[in-house]
Amino acid sequence: MAHTATRLVRTGVVAVATLALTACTLTGNGDETAGDGTDSAPAGEDSSAADTEDGGDSGGTLTVVTHDSFALSEELLSGFEAETGYTLETVAPGDAGALVNQLVLTADSPLGDVVYGIDNAFAARAVGADVLAPYTPADQPASADAYDLGDTLTPVDMGDVCLNVDHRWFAEHDVPEPQTFADLTEEDYRDLTVVTNPATSSPGLALLLATVDEFGEDGWQDYWRDLDANGLKVVDSWSDAYYVDFSGSEGAGERPIVLSYASSPAAEVPESGGEPRTGALLSTCFRQVEYAGVLAGAENPQGARAFVDFLVSTPVQEDIPGQMYMYPVDDSVDLPQAWRQHAPLAEEPRAVDPATVDANREDWIAAWREIVVG
Structure with a gap:
């Protein structure tokens, strides 16, 4: 059936894809320069100043903290690595609630650099605990504004x-x-x-x-x-x-x-x-909305911002329905035909x-x- 490959994506309790395993590593090309997405800076912050402050160099490890239902096509993730020079690792402490709990408990020593999977049922706790640093992608889709919760959370899917x-x-x-x-x-x-x-x-x-x-x-x-x-x-x-x-x-x-x-x-x-x-x-x-954000105290904030940019890019937004069975926040993306007919x-x-x-x-x-x- 059509649901077989994706049926466990939304369980919230089961790891479902290659990248949803704790500390899973994707080996990329460390010789490439950073993509354009890394040039974006937090709201009110000059991008060149941010790059200087963060070292400005691409390459090295970028740790993504996520819920255990994270899944994107391997070719997209490998492409991100090749373009930016970062090697991606994921840490998946559990469902959305467990994810936020762990972010709060480890605020003084963050589990990684960037987080994806905070939803609107737990967003206020994450924001209130100051576990996120301000950042808004320059190319955030206009349709994402409907789900805006401030400058530390970027809507990715819903x-x-x-x-x-x-x-x-x-x-x-x-x-x-x-x-x-x-x-x-x-x-x-x-x-x-x-x-x-x-x-x-x-x-x-x-x-x-x-x-x-x-x-x-x-x-x-x-x-x-x-x-x-x-x-x-x-x-x-x-x-x-x-x-x-x-x-x-x-x-x-x-x-x-x-x-x-x-x-x-x-x-x-x-x-x-x-x-x-x-x-x-x-x-x-x-309506469940999932967000990404740069973790406060991240070792690789430049890479974290690049990954947030990546999540709202058109190729990733197009990939989300087939991989995570969620709607992209970019409403200009073409949905699969079955979604247009049967998933309003x-x-x-x-x-x-x-x-x-x-x-x-x-x-x-x-x-x-x-x-x-x-």
């Missing part, structure tokens, strides 16, 4: 975490498909839904935040009580939910409603063509202010755990 349904199951059982969060608490949908734990899964946390946005601070807990009473199943990882419990993918599980992404139906298009058997409930989507983004995605998330995240997760896990 996607909608949504409930997905198995069209075939509902047709065969003569049950109308749910359309809203509230529908899932009705008797027709008893024992039909599987989601992931917000304490162990970034999609799970996104769903929790979506319900906070939908029902408010006074109502989201009651919603989860009703959902739990209606036979909700909770698992720790997206891959378990989607490939084991969900009826609409290769696992042929028993539950036709699953927490996944708006892009997931595009991966379920039959190899012979036609319509996918799954669809996303766009009224339930939470929500017109009005759920959102919670990152500062509000940071102030309440742990309390919300604790309250959710008490309600659903006991």
Whole structure:
């Protein structure tokens, strides 16, 4: 199936590609000069001054700290090495939450030079802990401005975490498909839904935040009580939910409603063509945005800035859908045909202010755990 090569990219708990392994090294050509991307400087800082301050020389090691779902085409990464002279190494301490936790804990002795994979559920914590240095790429796509969180974080990609349904199951059982969060608490949908734990899964946390946005601070807990009473199943990882419990993918599980992404139906298009058997409930989507940034105290800040430039370049933006199953922030990039047909983004995605998330995240997760896990 189309999803086989990419199905573990978005698990948030499983290393999925050559570069997603801790301290994985890519050997490049150390004799090349730095590319144009290294000339960009932090906002308000002269690029020539920055190059002088940082040594101005390309080559050596550039350490990328990322979540364990990072994946880009090897030819792009090798090209970056050849153009800049840097040898890339990656350090992947876990999912987005674990990533930010480690950045905060190691702020006085950074794990690397540049970070990719901080999402909007943890961004405020990273910014507040001063683990990032100011930098904005000169060539940042204009469409990325919609996701701006200040001069230390550069938007790279985004996607909608949504409930997905198995069209075939509902047709065969003569049950109308749910359309809203509230529908899932009705008797027709008893024992039909599987989601992931917000304490162990970034999609799970996104769903929790979506319900906070939908029902408010006074109502989201009651919603989860009703959902739990209606036979909700909770698992720790997206891959378990989607490939084991969900009826609409290769696992042929028993539950036709699953927490996944708006892009997931595009991966379920039959190899012979036609319509996918799954669809996303766009009224339930939470917009997840992933960022990159230069780490404060980096040994190679010039290389870090060059890598941030690289991530927002057109070739990388074009590579993101096929490698990480996320949307590029550059909306001028042509999407794969299956995405254009079967993976629309929500017109009005759920959102919670990152500062509000940071102030309440742990309390919300604790309250959710008490309600659903006991």
